[in-house]
Amino acid sequence: MPERPIIAIAGLACETSVFTPARTLAAAFHPRRATEIIDKYAFLHPGTSLGDAADWRGALVGHALPGGIVTRASFEQLANEMISHLAEMATSTTIHGLWYNIHGAMCVEGIDDAEAELLHRIRAVIGPRVLVSASLDLHGDVSRALAHQTDLITCYRMAPHEDEKETEERACRNLVTLLTARPHDPARPLKAWSPIPVLLPGEQTSTRIEPAKSLYALVPEIESTQGVLDAAIWVGYTWADEPRNHAVVVVTGWDKDTVTKSAKRLAQYFWDARGGFHFVAPTGSFTECIDAGLVSKTRPFFISDSGDNPTAGGSGDVTWGLSQLLSRSDLQVDNGPTVIYASIPGPQAIDQIVQAGVGATVTVTAGAEVDNLHSGPITMTGRVHSIRYGDLHAVIEAVLHTGSVFAIITKLRKPYHHEDDFTKLDLQPRSADIVIVKIGYLEPELFAMAADWMLALTPGGVDQQLKRLGHKRIHRPMWPFDKEFPKSPDLTPQLIPLSDEALG
Structure with a gap:
């Protein structure tokens, strides 16, 4: 050698x-x-x-x-x-x-x-x-x-x-x-x-x-x-x-x-x-987590929309969480609690937003182009808050302000793990009431920002409620799929x- x-x-x-x-x-x-x-x-x-x-x-x-x-x-x-x-x-x-x-x-x-x-x-x-x-x-x-x-x-x-x-x-x-x-x-x-x-x-x-x-x-x-x-x-x-x-x-x-x-x-x-x-944090349904965030006295309150976490293998385009969020009457007014949602892919929506420009009011449809098993595409009307070009994953990002919700829309899916992922879009997560991110446990920067947080047990390709997924090929018995073992494992x-x- x-x-x-x-x-x-x-x-x-x-x-x-x-x-x-x-x-x-x-x-x-x-x-x-x-x-x-x-x-x-x-x-x-x-x-x-x-x-x-x-x-x-x-x-x-x-x-x-x-x-x-x-x-x-x-x-x-x-x-x-x-x-x-x-x-x-x-x-x-x-x-x-x-x-x-x-x-x-x-x-x-x-x-x-x-x-x-x-x-x-x-x-x-x-x-x-x-x-x-x-x-x-x-x-x-x-x-x-x-x-x-x-x-x-x-x-x-x-x-x-x-x-x-x-x-x-x-x-x-x-x-x-x-x-x-x-x-x-x-x-x-x-x-x-x-x-x-x-x-x-x-x-x-x-x-x-x-x-x-x-x-x-x-x-x-x-x-x-x-x-x-x-x-x-x-x-x-x-x-x-x-x-x-x-x-x-x-x-x-x-x-x-x-x-x-x-x-x-x-x-x-x-x-x-x-x-x-x-679980690393308190859990609940999506509605329970939002309710808890709205009554919390600590800000910002983070919520993990965990079932479609793109850093665990989720498609990133499940609209279930965002649809639930935008259907709430208490968030449909401009002076309601400030909520940031990250994110939903929508290539055609991005094209419309880019053509309209910052400050314009647009109606766009996004999501569920890949994973429509849990909900279909979502249509939103709002004011274009910001547009950003050149991201490695998203390519183009935009923020649509609808009611009191700031929804991030991307050309391609992207995880949001860092504070500057938000600030580069003219969003201030530290000043928001609630920040909802498609993630499981919070990555270090998000964890440091969160005054409090919950993990929402939402549907998607990385559902935390494992028995809903239907594993067929893993060895059994397997904890926690099985709680009774005929004998202690060797x-x-x-x-x-x-x-x-x-x-x-």
Whole structure:
């Protein structure tokens, strides 16, 4: 091996709900190639410890906004290009390592366990001896097949994901450490993999609150144990319906007894705590949440319209919540409580608004072009408050002022996570009475702004009331779908085969 190992970078990431009619296309991944990938990750830039420790070479990385199932044609298009780049790289040089940069909850038409399938294709090109380090979202799913094909695998330890970059850097640092520790014969560490029959949404497993807070606090403690390289806990992804959808613990290291006992400890803690998981905020129907917000003495009062959360895989164009909001007589007057609603896509509505201009009064129809399972398109009349161009996701955004509601309409769907998402539209969320956002738990900036908040249990492709969705393929019994288990689950970790022959 040369002084600096050569490490390729590849991966596709998309959190996809199978309970929305939306489909995710190749363009949604905004794929990066070659040096574009290195440019994205500051910790790999020249002059940094990691950047100088290896020769990093980008193949193809694509991260899509969560949404519906990825079409097979789109997956094959991106996967084939990725494999082509890696094959070209492998013929011109020796690849020593691969950073597999994924989410872990991507569903593809006609493929179960898409991330394991993609890595299988990658292994066919780069060979079984290349060391692979994978970084995932803790809401991903780690099948035995995926764990089997990786040498190192880790995930976020915070929900909301304030440690995304830290996790990606850890995956790369662990790989470099492994490659440079024994450059002529890199040893493969042991992995203890333990599936847990629990499948909960992120809104019940936030690390801001117990019991997830204490569960994830065990991770750095175990990681610091002699003989352990990394410890990780995956909550799993609730809004898919594949056999791999369940919680998982993986502990990686050198000592068989230590990694096995550590994985069993984490898995047992998770299982024993299953009854203690609850929503991260008070919940209610949409009407109950609005009523609570209107009588609250604290401002701003935030409400999560959770069933159509585009950052969990919702289509973003379900009109159910906005229709309920605009039907309220107490919000149909200009001097009523100020309510901001984010958001609803409506490409044709945007065209009309742009043509009319700021200050004009227009009647437009938006929403339900993708997901009309819960409600149809909504027609609104109001004054154009603002228009903004050039957003990465929305492309064009506008605000329609109708009654005392400021409804954000977008050309394409967009999540609203930051204060400047609102202020750039001439909206002041801190001064509003109620701010309604299509989201689950509040992202950090919204959480900091909210004087109080509730999570509305609304319909959509990422419905928090899981039994309404109709899972058919997950293993049963599974908590909380089933509350009675014929016997306690066997949480004994499985050690993953490590030989080159096994990988082949």
